[in-house]
Amino acid sequence: SLAGMTETPCVIHIGQRPGPATGLPTRTEQGELLFVINAGHGEFPRYVTAPRDARDAFYKTIKAFNLADKYQIPSIILTDQFLIDSMVTIDGLNLDEVKIERYIENSPDKNYKRHLITESGISPRALPGTDGILVITDSDEHDEEGHITEDLEIRKKMVEKRLRRGILLREEVEEPLYFGVQDPDIILVGWGSTYGAIKESVDRLMEEGFKIGSLHFSDVYPLPFRQLEGYRNKRFVAIEGNATGQLAQLIRRETGIDISDRILKYDGRPFTPSEIIREVKRIWM
Secondary structure (H helix, E strand, O other), X not given: OHHHHHOOOEEXXXXXXXXXXXXXXXXXXXXXXXXXXXXXXXXXXXXXXXXXXXXXXXXXXXXXXXXXHHHOXXXXXXXXXXXXXXXXXXXXXXXXXXXXXXXXXXXXXXXOOOOOOOOOOOOOOOOOOOOOOOOXXXXXXXXXXXXXXXXXXXXXHHHHHHHHHHHXXXXXXXXXXXXXXXXXXXXXXEEHHHHHHHHHHHHHHHHOOOOEEXXXXXXXXXXXXXXXXXXXXXXEXXXXXXXXXXXXXXXXHHHOOOOOEEEEOOOOOOOOHHHHHHHHHHHHO
């Protein structure tokens, strides 16, 4: 909430494991999706990404830092014990694709206002100590200069300014990856580290003649929904490492698509392709 109010870029990594409390401290789960989306009191934009694998984690970490800096928001990288404990060998990373983006006002106007109300909602950000200006902010509601205020009109304008950044942020999120047949009867929906098990399951089921596909999310908030809307009339099956179908809940909240078929696992172990295939066949019958 402090970062949301002061519009301070920050990147937070959360490695999920089974809870509540100590739970299963050395096992894996996907139980914190709704927590990180709703953590903190008040309304402010944030970016949440759940990398599929080690390669995806490398690039999404860079993206998280860049978006945090650009929109002056918290970025949250949501992994789990399975991904964190994995040891893999991958082909060389393409460092030419890596771009570190900084959005700092190095020569601000002498009338600089840290929380200037702009059309985009993004205010100019200069570093404290910059020559000739004063950088002021406050965890209380504040005016454009950063001074505390309880003025009702300023409060409304500041809330709306902060939320406008979320509209632009939505255009930066990555649509889910689709793989499978062109016209599937069933689409498996997953996120994060379930990618490998779901991908192998879809490949094996296609070899058996099943008309199946998958939408797999890495960026999860703001929820990218264009691909989902394109398959709205298909039958979806949510595959999640939690007990309540948290991505399915988010999809229903954001799009109205109700995913009632769910394959959920919350015993602390990762999914295997064999159990996904078994459960998909049971649902198919």
